[in-house]
Amino acid sequence: MTEAVLVLEDGRVFRGESFGAIGETIGEIVFSTGMTGYQETLTDPSYKGQIVAMTAPHIGNTGVNDEDFESRRIWVDGYVVRDPARVRSSWRANRSLDDELSAQGVVGISGVDTRALTRHLRERGSMRGAISSSSADVESLLARVNAAPTMKGASFLADVTTEQTYVVPAVGEKRFTVAAIDLGIKGMTPRRMAERGIEVHVMPATSTFEEVAAVAPDGVFMSNGPGDPAAADHAVALLKQVLAAGIPYFGICLGNQIFGRALDRGTYKLVYGHRGINQPVQDLTTGKVEITAHNHGFAVDAPLAGQFDTPFGPGRVTHVCLNDDVVEGLALLDQPAFSVQYHPEAAAGPHDAAYLFDRFVELMQTDKTGADVQAGA
Numbered sequence: 001m002t003e004a005v006l007v008l009e010d011g012r013v014f015r016g017e018s019f020g021a022i023g024e025t026i027g028e029i030v031f032s033t034g035m036t037g038y039q040e041t042l043t044d045p046s047y048k049g050q051i052v053a054m055t056a057p058h059i060g061n062t063g064v065n066d067e068d069f070e071s072r073r074i075w076v077d078g079y080v081v082r083d084p085a086r087v088r089s090s091w092r093a094n095r096s097l098d099d100e101l102s103a104q105g106v107v108g109i110s111g112v113d114t115r116a117l118t119r120h121l122r123e124r125g126s127m128r129g130a131i132s133s134s135s136a137d138v139e140s141l142l143a144r145v146n147a148a149p150t151m152k153g154a155s156f157l158a159d160v161t162t163e164q165t166y167v168v169p170a171v172g173e174k175r176f177t178v179a180a181i182d183l184g185i186k187g188m189t190p191r192r193m194a195e196r197g198i199e200v201h202v203m204p205a206t207s208t209f210e211e212v213a214a215v216a217p218d219g220v221f222m223s224n225g226p227g228d229p230a231a232a233d234h235a236v237a238l239l240k241q242v243l244a245a246g247i248p249y250f251g252i253c254l255g256n257q258i259f260g261r262a263l264d265r266g267t268y269k270l271v272y273g274h275r276g277i278n279q280p281v282q283d284l285t286t287g288k289v290e291i292t293a294h295n296h297g298f299a300v301d302a303p304l305a306g307q308f309d310t311p312f313g314p315g316r317v318t319h320v321c322l323n324d325d326v327v328e329g330l331a332l333l334d335q336p337a338f339s340v341q342y343h344p345e346a347a348a349g350p351h352d353a354a355y356l357f358d359r360f361v362e363l364m365q366t367d368k369t370g371a372d373v374q375a376g377a
Helices: 038-042 096-102 114-124 137-148 188-194 209-214 235-242 254-264 354-368
Strands: 003-008 011-022 024-032 051-055 078-081 107-110 129-132 166-168 178-180 200-205 220-221 249-250 266-283 289-301 315-321 327-332 337-340
Touching: 003 107, 003 114, 003 137, 011 096, 011 235, 024 114, 024 137, 024 289, 038 051, 051 114, 051 137, 051 220, 051 289, 107 114, 107 129, 107 337, 129 137, 166 188, 178 188, 178 354, 188 200, 188 354, 209 235, 220 235, 220 254, 220 354, 235 249, 235 254, 249 254, 254 266, 254 289, 254 327, 254 337, 266 327, 337 354
Parallel strands: 024 051, 051 078, 078 107, 178 200, 178 220, 220 249, 249 337
Antiparallel strands: 003 011, 003 129, 011 107, 024 129, 166 200, 266 289, 266 315, 315 327, 327 337
16 A cells, blocks of 8 residues: 555644545545445535545445435545445445545545544644645645645635536426525435425526526525635625515525625634534524534524524524534524525435425415415424
């Protein structure tokens, strides 16, 4: 095996063996706590610009198949594991994880003490890092790491969004039409909506309000995605027009942060973020606690209790993370618009939050019938 090295911007060095492609990569290093679902993690566009370290020690045992991709390719900029599986054991697999990483040019490292790495990132925060299996010159790598851009202010929407609109047809009878703005959408999301009778028009992140309106949508959706929400000015401006027009809105992850900005709330970078499929969230409207899938390094700044003023009437926080009190959901009280910070499509992850797609359907149905409803109810 080829030796490899992981260098963090604060000078911490981890040594191991190459995993995946031979080469060098630089990005923000973060950790994911999911014990399963690594294929969905790797193909989640929200990881663009990041090197992902897996806290679960044994990765690769189910190999790679062609059904579990959440997008057209692997998006992580690098991959860190402790003990890669020597063989794939799932009947669904048709190639190994190592082979897939190599085929897609993803540089990784194995044999790393990922527990020590995770503790380091929890104490000092996510930071830039480099993996190299082509050079062992730590000082040179460290210099390149510290010269690389940070995640703050970064925008990758042009990289991950669709180039042109495509339609995911409703399953069975068509009940609604939704314009889904692709900020890095995962494939399961429009499928979850299609299962509920929604025809989903997945549109580029650069779409204008006029283009959205031309679809004649019953609702507008904004997806998850990578980068700093403070850099997503076009999406914020588009959403303000959607809200001003009174069109029902549902957003997840980056779509939640865009919603927060459209409501004149700020966003900020978390110390090490939430990434994994085991994050506890409480729905403040029902009191129910859900175990949810997360992938975010930024959050919305809003008061957890009571209401707050917005340009579109009063708003409130609807969901909160029980680990650290981070805002995990928002809603307007006087019009049909809400969002959550996590991933209710459960790819990979638990199905506790699937009801949110039903809530979106109810909002669109209520909007059609003209009844009075609160988005967060």
